[in-house]
Amino acid sequence: MSEPDGRTRNVFVLGMTDLQRKELESMRHAARYSFHSLLDYDTLVRDTDYDFDELLDQARTELAAFSGPVDAIVCHWDFPSSLLAPILAHEHDIPAPSVTSMLKCEHKYWSRLEQQQSVPEVVPGFAAFDPFADDALEQVDLTYPFWVKPVKAHSSNLGFEIHDEKEFAAALGEIRAEITDVGDAFNQVLRRVDLPESLHGAGGNTCLAEEVITGIQIAPEGVVAQGRFSVHGIVDMHRDASGHSIDHLDYPAVTVPAEVQQRMVDVAERFLRHIDYDDGAFNVEYMWDPETDRLRLIEVNTRISQSHTELFLKVDGTSNHEVAIDVALGRTPRMPHREGPFAVAGQWHLFHDKDAIVRSVPGEADLAALEQAMPDTQVTLQVQPGDRLSELPHQDSYRFRLGSVYLGADDHDQLAARFRQAVDLLPFELEPVTEEDAG
Numbered sequence: 149m150s151e152p153d154g155r156t157r158n159v160f161v162l163g164m165t166d167l168q169r170k171e172l173e174s175m176r177h178a179a180r181y182s183f184h185s186l187l188d189y190d191t192l193v194r195d196t197d198y199d200f201d202e203l204l205d206q207a208r209t210e211l212a213a214f215s216g217p218v219d220a221i222v223c224h225w226d227f228p229s230s231l232l233a234p235i236l237a238h239e240h241d242i243p244a245p246s247v248t249s250m251l252k253c254e255h256k257y258w259s260r261l262e263q264q265q266s267v268p269e270v271v272p273g274f275a276a277f278d279p280f281a282d283d284a285l286e287q288v289d290l291t292y293p294f295w296v297k298p299v300k301a302h303s304s305n306l307g308f309e310i311h312d313e314k315e316f317a318a319a320l321g322e323i324r325a326e327i328t329d330v331g332d333a334f335n336q337v338l339r340r341v342d343l344p345e346s347l348h349g350a351g352g353n354t355c356l357a358e359e360v361i362t363g364i365q366i367a368p369e370g371v372v373a374q375g376r377f378s379v380h381g382i383v384d385m386h387r388d389a390s391g392h393s394i395d396h397l398d399y400p401a402v403t404v405p406a407e408v409q410q411r412m413v414d415v416a417e418r419f420l421r422h423i424d425y426d427d428g429a430f431n432v433e434y435m436w437d438p439e440t441d442r443l444r445l446i447e448v449n450t451r452i453s454q455s456h457t458e459l460f461l462k463v464d465g466t467s468n469h470e471v472a473i474d475v476a477l478g479r480t481p482r483m484p485h486r487e488g489p490f491a492v493a494g495q496w497h498l499f500h501d502k503d504a505i506v507r508s509v510p511g512e513a514d515l516a517a518l519e520q521a522m523p524d525t526q527v528t529l530q531v532q533p534g535d536r537l538s539e540l541p542h543q544d545s546y547r548f549r550l551g552s553v554y555l556g557a558d559d560h561d562q563l564a565a566r567f568r569q570a571v572d573l574l575p576f577e578l579e580p581v582t583e584e585d586a587g
Contacts (some may be wrong), residue, residue, distance in 0.1 A: 162229040163192035168210040176515030196541040198333035220476035222523040224454040245428035252423040266422035272358035272444040288357040316363040361444040363437035380483040396496040399459035458554035462493035496567040498550040503538040504578040526554040
């Protein structure tokens with residue numbers, strides 16, 4: 149089936165992987181589209197040292213070489229992809245958020261300042277500091293413990309919970325060694341917009357300290373399209389016992405009352421309208437303390453979440469890519485509701501807590517056995533034989549992720565049981581790092 153005018157629409161996806169292509173082709177009406185990868189996954193995601201302007205020129209060259217019309221540009225990765233997308237979209241008259249509104253989400257300190265103006269009741273204590281300054285700790289007017297992280301980083305990379313001056317000094321050592329990999333490229337984007345006076349001196353290599361917040365983590369996902377705000381799903385985000393890393397995601401969310409979920413949705417709309425965010429997707433992470441009923445906003449992400457895609461497919465019957473494509477094509481997004489094959493779905497991460505060298509990973513026979521035992525289960529591996537975990541890009545600061553398993557089930561108990569079964573069917577051989585390796 150083609151579009152009403154008979155033409156197939158060309159959809160460019162930044163850093164498209166094989167799994168994402170499969171997810172896209174599982175959408176309703178997927179035959180109406182032709183999907184093209186724009187730049188590649190390794191360049192946009194696995195690499196750690198970016199030149200934003202160079203990536204932008206490479207993407208422009210690829211689009212210019214394409215013989216047909218460029219109808220949509222969509223993104224589901226973090227920086228630099230997240231900010232390449234709107235710049236390229238505007239150059240091709242494709243609906244997308246303004247770069248300024250994107251930066252008011254993606255620059256963590258700028259975002260906190262905007263949140264303080266529009267939704268102050270959900271903002272934790274925070275302070276910006278220069279990690280290269282001799283008096284960095286003196287710039288943090290917070291009591292221990294507190295979190296520190298760059299104003300722009302990948303996932304939880306370079307994020308640390310600080311309990312004393314010694315831990316702060318240790319964190320600074322790691323941050324100083326790595327922050328410029330992303331921070332310098334982020335500065336290239338910041339130079340494209342007019343920054344407020346409050347942000348002068350707080351560029352891409354700045355850090356943010358924040359009050360530690362605890363509770364239940366949850367994330368609404370939605371879109372703003374031609375001024376219309378909507379949420380198409382809310383996902384539970386479960387942390388590990390330490391509270392440092394996301395252990396698994398469940399959809400649909402069941403851990404907080406409907407009234408609290410609605411408060412989260414209302415806050416998201418107030419904030420996004422405050423910053424004039426339009427024609428883009430979003431997901432907003434919150435923490436809710438059931439004992440105090442205190443709601444805190446963690447961060448606002450300017451895209452659909454790649455981690456949510458399989459969950460929506462399994463429960464609602466189509467990929468969340470569908471709404472991102474609708475927005476880019478100037479349409480009103482419409483997600484189906486509970487039309488998938490499962491009542492619940494989850495993404496469970498496969499972690500290893502200590503540095504190691506990967507000797508073997510699950511092979512084709514292992515994945516086939518898993519598929520036979522639990523049909524419609526997806527596995528993504530983030531390591532391969534020969535990798536050393538501590539040298540992998542974009543890892544959490546406290547744990548190493550080997551991969552992820554996407555599962556569907558009739559209920560949450562069955563979901564957890566299926567993950568335990570999946571772990572048994574996915575063998576990894578990891579060799580502890582010796583003193584010689586460490587040297």
